[in-house]
Every structure is written in structure tokens, then in C-alpha cells.
Amino acid sequence: MSVIARRVASVPHRTSSQTWEAIVDLLAPSAGSARTALLEVTGPASVIIAEEYTNSAPIVVLPAEGPRIRIRTAHGGDAVDAAGDEMPLMSSPLDQPGWRLSLPCAEDDLDELRAALAGNSQISVRALDDVPDETKARAGSARIVINTDELELP
Template sequence: MSTVRRTIRSIPYRDSVATWRFITALLTQGKNATAAVELEAVAGVAASVIGDGSMRQAPIVVTCDGPRTRLYCTYDEDALDEAEASEDALGFDPLKGDWAVSLPCQAEDLEWVQRALAGSSKRITARDAAEGFEVADSAAAATSNALTLNLEGLLK
């Protein structure tokens, strides 16, 4: 599985709401109105997570039927330095097929953020920023469901 990284300039270059709107535009590429509505429905919660600096520790992770996208945010002086940023458009549809967005969140806020997101979206979730992010590898999943041959039984 390939992974693409982008680093988005946030506070003070953009406020947290403008950062989320930039991320929404980056992900939807102006083509996916349905996804844009879903991403906009969680704008307040996402802006809160961005505002608390959770992306200092961990990225927003976007999964789809294509490459995984990791979105990091820079803050303070780093956000003002354009050399730290990589905000170019993505060369693929990051919301292709069965997509999901995982927002990193501070542990003390995780419960309310998860509850708030669940009320607006099934595809956009939150995780503890200190934990990391795992998705079952499709090759490993395929192997675990593969047919196994019992040679000993066959030869009897």
C-alpha cells in the first residue's frame, strides 16, 4: 500500500476552520460534492481538534480504495515558513470508493469528539493521537482467509 504525505500550514497562517476547509478542498478536489457535505458537517469538531494541536503528534489519515493519505499540520513559526509545507494537489482521488478519515485527538477529548463525529458521519472518526493508526493489510487479510491444504490428510 502506498502512502502520500501532505503538510498543511495551520495556526497562525490559517485559523483552524480555514485549515479544515483547505483540507476538505484538497480531499474533494472540487469533484465530490457528497463527500464535501459530509466533511463540512464535522467542520466544528475537526476545527477544534486542529486548534488543540493534535496534528503536532499525529496526522489525519485518509484511507480509500487507492493510496493512503497522511495530512500533517504545522503550527506557530513553522506554519509561517512556507518551506515546511507541501500543500500541492493530490494526483489521485483520495476519497475513491470506500473512504474514511481518522482525526488524531488528545486523549482527554477523545470521548466527546468521537460522540460528536458519530452524530454527523460514519466515515469520519477520531483516535487517540498518542496511539497511532493501523489498518489490516489486505495481503495479510487475504492470507488469513485463504484456503489451506492439509497435506497429511490428503496423503492418507
């Protein structure tokens, strides 16, 4: 399984909601159902970013096809350094239906944030030390795909 990793600058470079908007722009740059779904959870996602859970554990994206994507946020002095290093993805991973996104969260906030995301089948919240099981998200997908576009320099 291949993985693409990105780091997005947060506070003080951006507010937590602006950070989520930057992540949305990274994953779903064009108008469509994926972008709408991501923007609908701006509140809960902003809380998770503001608490810096995404600094210690990644947001995990499981596209319908292609590599897993892990996004972490940088905060404080690291955010200033990370701001110049942000790189776009070579493709739009959420263009095809069937994608999943998992947000990390501390145990104390799990119930509240799960309630806030209730009814959204594509976006979930998990404990900081949990990692989404890709085999469940991609049931029946047994082939390996190598995306060589991500290896090319911009």
C-alpha cells in the same frame, strides 16, 4: 502499502476552520458526498486542529483504493514556512465510496469528540498514539496498487 504525506499550514497562516477547509479542498476538491461529509464535521475537526493534535499526529485517510494519506498541520513559525510548500494531490482520493478518515485526539477530549462525530460512519477520532488499521478498512482487498502519478513533479 504506500503512503502519501502532506503538510498544511495552520495558525497563524490560517484559522483552524480555514485549515480544515484547505484539507477538505485537498481531499475532495469537487462537490459531492465526500466533500459534504467532510464539511459537516468542520466544528470537531477545527477543535482538533486548534489544539494542535494534528501537528504531532496525522489525520489518516484510507481511500477505497490507492495509498494511505497522512496529513499533518504546521503551527506557529512552521506554518509560515509550510504555507509555500503545500502541494495538491494528483488525484481525488475520496471520489469512490468506502473511504475512511481518522482524526487524532488527546485522551482527555476523546469522549466529547466521539460524541460530536457520532452517526458519521466514515469519519472517526482516535487517540494520538493509535494508528487506524488499514486491513479492517479494506477488508478483502489483497492487491497492491502503486500510484506512479504521485512520483511525478508538478
